[in-house]
Amino acid sequence: MKKFKWSLLLALLFVVIGLAACGDDETGSSTDDTENTSDNGDDTSAEETEQEEVNLRVVTTMAGTDPAGEVFQQVLDDFQEENPNIKIENDSQSADAGTIRTKVNTDFSSDNEPDLMFYFNTVDADGLIEEGKVVNLEEAEGVDLSGYNSMLEQQRREDGNIYAAPQSGFYEGLFINKKLFEEHGVELPTTWEQYEAAIEKFAETDIVPIAASTEDSYYVVEHYILAAGGMENYSAALADKNEAWAEGLNNIKKHADMGAFTPDAATIDLALAQELFKQEQAAMIFEGSWFWGQLEEAGMGEDVTVLPMPVYAEGGETGELVGGASQGWFISTKAYEDEAKKDAVVSLFNYLTSEETIIKIAEATGQPPAKGELSDLADYLKAGHDLVKNAPAVALPINDRIYPESFTHMRTSVPEIVSGDKQGEEVLEKAVEMAK
Amino acid sequence: MKGDKLYIFLFLTPAFAVTGIFLYYPFVENILQSFYKTDGFFNSTFVGLENYVRLLNDEIARGALFNSLELMLYVTIFQVGIALILAIMVNSITKGAGFFRTTFFFPIVISGAAIGLLFTLIYNYRNGLLNEMLVNLGFERVLWLTEQSSLYMVAIPTIWNYVGFYFVILLTAIQKIPNDFYEAAQLEGITGMQKMFKLTIPLIVSDLKTCIVLAITGTLKIFELVYIITKGGPANSSEVLGTYMYQKAFQDSAMGYGATLAVLIVVLGLTLAFVTNKLLQRDEVTY
Numbered sequence: 226m227k228k229f230k231w232s233l234l235l236a237l238l239f240v241v242i243g244l245a246a247c248g249d250d251e252t253g254s255s256t257d258d259t260e261n262t263s264d265n266g267d268d269t270s271a272e273e274t275e276q277e278e279v280n281l282r283v284v285t286t287m288a289g290t291d292p293a294g295e296v297f298q299q300v301l302d303d304f305q306e307e308n309p310n311i312k313i314e315n316d317s318q319s320a321d322a323g324t325i326r327t328k329v330n331t332d333f334s335s336d337n338e339p340d341l342m343f344y345f346n347t348v349d350a351d352g353l354i355e356e357g358k359v360v361n362l363e364e365a366e367g368v369d370l371s372g373y374n375s376m377l378e379q380q381r382r383e384d385g386n387i388y389a390a391p392q393s394g395f396y397e398g399l400f401i402n403k404k405l406f407e408e409h410g411v412e413l414p415t416t417w418e419q420y421e422a423a424i425e426k427f428a429e430t431d432i433v434p435i436a437a438s439t440e441d442s443y444y445v446v447e448h449y450i451l452a453a454g455g456m457e458n459y460s461a462a463l464a465d466k467n468e469a470w471a472e473g474l475n476n477i478k479k480h481a482d483m484g485a486f487t488p489d490a491a492t493i494d495l496a497l498a499q500e501l502f503k504q505e506q507a508a509m510i511f512e513g514s515w516f517w518g519q520l521e522e523a524g525m526g527e528d529v530t531v532l533p534m535p536v537y538a539e540g541g542e543t544g545e546l547v548g549g550a551s552q553g554w555f556i557s558t559k560a561y562e563d564e565a566k567k568d569a570v571v572s573l574f575n576y577l578t579s580e581e582t583i584i585k586i587a588e589a590t591g592q593p594p595a596k597g598e599l600s601d602l603a604d605y606l607k608a609g610h611d612l613v614k615n616a617p618a619v620a621l622p623i624n625d626r627i628y629p630e631s632f633t634h635m636r637t638s639v640p641e642i643v644s645g646d647k648q649g650e651e652v653l654e655k656a657v658e659m660a661k
Numbered sequence: 662m663k664g665d666k667l668y669i670f671l672f673l674t675p676a677f678a679v680t681g682i683f684l685y686y687p688f689v690e691n692i693l694q695s696f697y698k699t700d701g702f703f704n705s706t707f708v709g710l711e712n713y714v715r716l717l718n719d720e721i722a723r724g725a726l727f728n729s730l731e732l733m734l735y736v737t738i739f740q741v742g743i744a745l746i747l748a749i750m751v752n753s754i755t756k757g758a759g760f761f762r763t764t765f766f767f768p769i770v771i772s773g774a775a776i777g778l779l780f781t782l783i784y785n786y787r788n789g790l791l792n793e794m795l796v797n798l799g800f801e802r803v804l805w806l807t808e809q810s811s812l813y814m815v816a817i818p819t820i821w822n823y824v825g826f827y828f829v830i831l832l833t834a835i836q837k838i839p840n841d842f843y844e845a846a847q848l849e850g851i852t853g854m855q856k857m858f859k860l861t862i863p864l865i866v867s868d869l870k871t872c873i874v875l876a877i878t879g880t881l882k883i884f885e886l887v888y889i890i891t892k893g894g895p896a897n898s899s900e901v902l903g904t905y906m907y908q909k910a911f912q913d914s915a916m917g918y919g920a921t922l923a924v925l926i927v928v929l930g931l932t933l934a935f936v937t938n939k940l941l942q943r944d945e946v947t948y
Contacts, residue, residue, distance in 0.1 A: 352703025489786035491895030630913040
């Protein structure tokens, strides 16, 4: 027994020594790297065949179920093949559940920022920009911003600078199962009246009119506000306490009372709502253009079409869309100011934002690209792209521009609005108060 | 003696360092954050006691507190109660005890997230197990998760998840009781019920006390089951302190207020553990 204990202690000792040795090795190698770097940097006159090795870390949301993940990795592999001295660590993480926000914020605040990242250029990036953690792309040497469509201009912040270069845009809308509409003899909802008629007709059947979660009611809230107010009121600031916002929220109750949602809408989440639609148990769903990927996987792309939310507000126009490009490529200031990394990071940035790469990634997702156009699109995808092209106005989702707590309050209050415990006006009042 | 002190110091240092770095330092940092309006990263403004004032006036936080306490009551009564009954029953059988021990302990090894998902699918309105059964039997579908029922519905898997843990503790305690006690009582003509109330329970009371303290303090940590099954809804009806804190700190980026809620959870946990200990204090039974 005693012998066993001693051997255990000895084994532990070896593990500790091993770990310590590994630590030294790493420090050693990084010192070597730095030495090599400075050597190479100083010795510019000598025509060295060996280029200095640069390690870059890239954080994106192209991971998990994102169909762009695989293509993105391929793009990185191609770049590394062309530039054997650049090693890229792909530290991408799915955008689901907002954990990417925590990751990026933690990385930046702990001096461990990624060199390049594809992140939300919304209220989420405010802190990074204010702290000067990311580069103003228009002033960055070597950065090529040519060839972009209007999506680039959408990235301009209040201070007049552009910090993020878009990859592709998105749109949100009313996804409709055409097959179910035909089977039940219901007209496609291109006006508010037709929309309400469709709800009424489907409510009489076993089909749920709208697959939605009233707790996770991001898209429902946005579209009902757009319908009630048109783009002008939709784009109003939260502090304005715009009447159309309250009216939109109250309309959700009106439609819930008509049987628009499944009885458990308050406890299902977005994924379960999507399942209802994909299992053809629901006729409509408010979703974004990224939803096409799931529909194609479910083999129902051909049966579905996307329509803009019917707007009934005076001054508004049906066709106005929630969408835009809310994500873009950021270069961290730390990487840009590091002479050893600067050229590599700019070169990778230009490669990733080249028309060829943008199209390659957009082909995987079916999203409207920020440069060039997609060819050979399926009809249903093209219809979506046409929606964007013909939209009289496009604006970003409300939650991308208002204080997060305020929007959470609005969306999580929808079940209480539906049950009649709260009114749209008081919910809005509280949301404004929270943002102060 | 001097040498002993050196050893004590040497051996305790790693533990102190680890708890200091990973427990006390974050906790102190958390208390500091509760005095700021901050997203935890770049935007930080000192607001003094504003978060605490907000906490006092926050209806949802109050609801979450009462829900946590209500859940604590169900969990303590049913988790420990059912575990006790099962332990006594398993102890009294001669055949198949191993099978029951494994079966009752099994839920413990399943992660909370998996159990949450399981019950989400059981309660689901249109395609859930319960409603499918009802429909097949010719009944109407039932909305299992409502504002009135949601808390009970999350209490069920919470109780089921941990019964096995207390069951094992209590079964071990019961099996430690010397057989002489029962033999002597048998000679005095003790009945089954009397044996349970007058012999078994009094002899394992210190273990029961431990279980109750663990159940009470453990309830404050409940998060994943509620988060997965109801997300605290509908209309915050099943919101508990853990889910509300998560929502504020990580979804709404209101890290300062989230930290204030965390302070409340810790203070509440310590107070409850202290009070329970005091209330249940009695002489230890030795045999």
